Amino acid sequence: VSEARFRIGVDVGGTFTDLVLLRDDGSVLLEKTPTTPQDQSQGVMDGLARLAEAEGFASVGELLAATRSVVHGTTTGDNTMIQMSGAPTGLLVTEGFRDEIELRRCFKEDIWDPSYPAPEPIARRRVRLEIPERMTAEGDVDTALDEEAVRKATARLRAFGITSIAIVFLHSYVNPAHELRAREIVLDEYPDVELVSLSHEVYPKPPEFERTSTTLVNAYVGPPIVRYLDRLEQRLREAGLERELLIATSAGGVAAPAAIGRRAVATIGSGPTGGVVAAARAASAAGLGDVVSVDMGGTSYDVCLIRGGRPELKSDWNWRHRYCIAVPMVDIQAIGAGGGSLARVGSGTLHVGPESAGSEPGPVCYGRGGTQATVTDADVVLGRLDPAGFWGGRLTLDADGARGALGRLGSELGLDAEAAAAAVVTIIDAHMTDAVRRVLSLAGADPRRLDLVAFGGMGAVHATTQAAALGMRRVLVPRAAPGFSALGLLTADHVVDNARTLLSDWRQVDPDRLSELADDLERVAREELASAGVPDDRMQFEWLLNLVYPGQTFDNALPLTRAPGAPITLDDVAGAVEEFHRRNEEARLIEARSQEPMVRGIRLSATGLVDRPAPVELGTTSDPAVPIARRRMYASGAWHDAVPVFDGDALRPGPPIEGPAVIQSRFTTLVLRPGDVASVLANGDTLVEVAGV
């Protein structure tokens, strides 16, 4: 039996599938292969073949035999929602609540546009069928389940060609008996049904709209995701994988395929989480406190706040693909801003993005037929990107083409090409700065107390300008830029985040009932972590109490401190309530304490800790870095001549580099403005002290 000494991260992106092989000594091997959209598992196998070859194995089988785990991030769920190509889905609901999914708590995405269209339906009204049954808010049966109605409805859905059925009954999170019985009947009546999603299993919380929408999406994407994972797992097993396959979730963790099969919805939005997890690790390694991570690629700019070393999670009011997906997700906000963002003049104003030239045709300077100026073109004209050194020289940029496009754009504004390029960059920087501010304001965080972690192909080009505009003192640019997201998957912990509902004035809360719910949560979490191979001593449990002031709808999760192994006491609850008051007082709401909070439920965030790779240590040097070139560059509103250019891949910890300067690596370029000071850290990441902050 060969020794299992590797871990492999596979991150499927829109264009490329990134693979990272992590060796026991902490070193990594990166590979890239085109994504195969029809069946992503084909690209995964292609990439594994490349990894095997690069690592000197005769076959994928040998590599997999020596592999401890494969961690996989898939966009199958997101693609299913983008194409609206999920399973034919039907819905059984409590009588009177057939239209929740259309009513959407009255929400509409655009309040100024009466022509804004309705979302494409997952289940049209004809396949949303009502069942006489009703629980009260206390979980008592008000109206018994009409079993005959369930049978008839199932037959009808079947006649409509439905293969996946969601069941959403009111207050099922308090008493799931009717949903459970309804599933039995459905399975009895329609044994071939692909999937039955029960709302209390997908999202065991009020309110009904969020639960309905989440359960419907789960029913819709579940079958294609399960089919895909089955296919992938089969291929891997056949190729020789003996140990675990783990799937990335939108909560920034990983889970076993069997757990994903029950809650496929938890993979939606998981694409960018790997990078955020890696950014959090990089920030901790660099000794930074709370940070904002920004991922700027070709089309999108993803922003995430990382406090206390962990990405912020958000539940409830998460909107993706025009549906509310309420399960906890890493709170990544994306705007349409990237290297490919298109610049145009409309109504006398310069607009940049959100439309993107994408990778085909891409920016003008790619020479693949693009004619409209992009941000990348502007960065070329401004001397920030090296036409010869882009992507390690794999792509030579057409600087004249970029200049021509900016010249044409500028002529509409009375500007020359260079002034137009500066204007394009000013606008996109402003959009990105505003995006960061919005994310931070939602979390009540002050940018001046945070540092910035920048990654993605374009992240480091614009990062120092961003940081200065936001009043952030430091910028961290991690070295493993291209495979960053895949690497993040390997360092992601198992996360099982569930909640149980208990609605009560906090003083009247029944501690025995709360303890029962907690025991149930812990049992489920332990089972799931154990099934994914996590030993007991690697499990961590964080207890949270969901509280609201009277009338609030969205839950506030407060830490619930309890003695390990002991039942929850009223004192424990009082402690959480006190913390709730304290936080509100901090926000200057001195009247907060005059209100009696309500308990809405208990939440357990269970973590199965993954072994961290040992950090790489680069040797230090006392010699100043030597520039490989000098060029004219625009930064901080002015042109600078003979700006030194350094080879980032060759830099070692040593004397700092002061801007204006450019640090050019194979997959990314770091622009230093006048006064910015960059230091290479022992692990190869670069930390910049930002000037003027």
Added chain:
Amino acid sequence: MAISESGQLEAELIDPVTAEVIRSAMETICFEMATYVSRTATTPILNQSNERNATILDGRGRLAALSVGIPQFMLSATLPVRFCLEYLEGDLSPGDVLVSNDPYHGGGHLPDFNVFSPVFAPDGSGGPILVASIQCHHGDTGGALAGGYNVFAKDIWSEGTRYPLLKIVEAGRERRDVVLTMRTNNRLPGFIGDLRSQVGAAQLGSRRLGEIIEQYGAETVKAAVDWTIDDAHRRFSEEIATWPDGTYESDVYVDSDPAGNADIHVHVAVTVDGDRLIVDFDGSDTRPDIQAWSTFGNTRGYTISQLASLVDPSIPKNEGFFDCVDLRVPEGTCVNPVEGKPVSSGTHHPGVEVGDAIAIAMSQILPDRCAPQTYKYGAPRQMWGDLDPRTGKSFFDHGGEVNAGWVSAVRDVDGWGALCASNGNLIKASAEINEALFPHILRGRNYLTDSGGAGQWRGGCGSLFVKEVRSPTYVNQYIVNRVHTHPGIAGGENGSPDSCVLAEGTDHAVEVAPTVAGAKLETGERLVYRFGGGGGWGDPLDRDPEAVLDDVWDEYVSIEGARFHYGVVVTGDPGTMTLALDADATRDLRAELRAERTDRAEGGE
């Protein structure tokens, strides 16, 4: 230095790129202010339903930027600030935060509290350069009845306490005397906390605007505001210039005011004159004894909001819109009351009918984009009782639950969702959580078949809302849209009417017409509210018969409704999965219906 309205001099002071960056930053600041309230207020309508409206104004009280909220109310937030800038000229200092809610000093109605803070140059010299303002709806205003909606009030003083202008924070120090006075005049324990949340938001906005003035300089920021206002003005007036000149009129009615005075009348004449609009409400109701009054500021907000829905949604919403419109609202009409009239319910009715009237008038020339962006709520329903048997306590249910109604179709888009787009930021309360808070069971709120106005594009359906009480409960309810229903456009039919019945199905059922106050429901009795549908767009006989068949499958439309309203013959039975379109019969029926129409028109002449 004089800065022209036309943008001639600004060109020298500011480049469009800097102007765009500052405009975008101001919108972000509005977002930050609104978000601050969401995070810190404790009242659900503020922290969750999005009824908080952040705006930035310039030193002359002109609207410079706004953010998430309710369009009609965002656009009505300027006049209280303008009053303050004029009234307290020379008496404002850095660090001041002011509060006002008076409908006769720029406001809409008493529950809407404006909190705002002027921003000065870094050295404190000169007058205010910008003002950060946040408007929120509060759950009580003092006065004769709890809840801020005394629809029975005969005058404004019975509705609550008026605050035309108070400095709640003076040069950075909270004024304890003012806080005490306001606390004393309000029933809700959370009132001051919510007000402080607004104060914090205004201070945040003021600080951030100060940073921008410091970074770019006061003159550049002023020029940027002028530029963005001129930009909106220019783009709005360019659209107006493409509209045919002429005067377009309409008449719209509210069934009755809460006191039962029937047919509250809003008349509008919109004149397109080149690139300008004259919007004149002369001819609207002048009966002095009615109780349906929309203040000037409220009328102005609904006017501009409806006009904004007619044009490119990407035009920045700011004073440039107001600059294109000559608004004429004679004092003493129901849309500009003389001081002292009660206004709490008039904010909604005839407030929303202002929007309806403009939509209908403009549909004569702009049918493709016209849809009333309004609702027919009457006033918020209140239900309360002395005992929730589960807690042993009394309860007060402000309602605000999800319902569907009055979503009009526009060309190419059937009415969809629950409310019109401009109310789409109101996140409404859920059944599950309200049932835990109050002793009732919601029996349903499904769409009502055949309730959406027929049209080439169909109005959104209304809904059947059934609330069953679990202990004795009292009800206040005012209802409109029973007679004058939500209008169709361009040949589309009106939506179905609203109705509300208490204790439906018992021998003492009561239909609300138009009000009940303190009506009692016994345990197990139901309030049954049928919300009306939206108006249709275009001739229903032009609707694609396949779309009608789909509507029948989905029970938005019945087989009979398809035949009667759309001239579409659907055969078979949904129960046996045999619905089908009879194309020949449909063609014949439609020809017949068209001929009948012609006969009717000729017969009528």
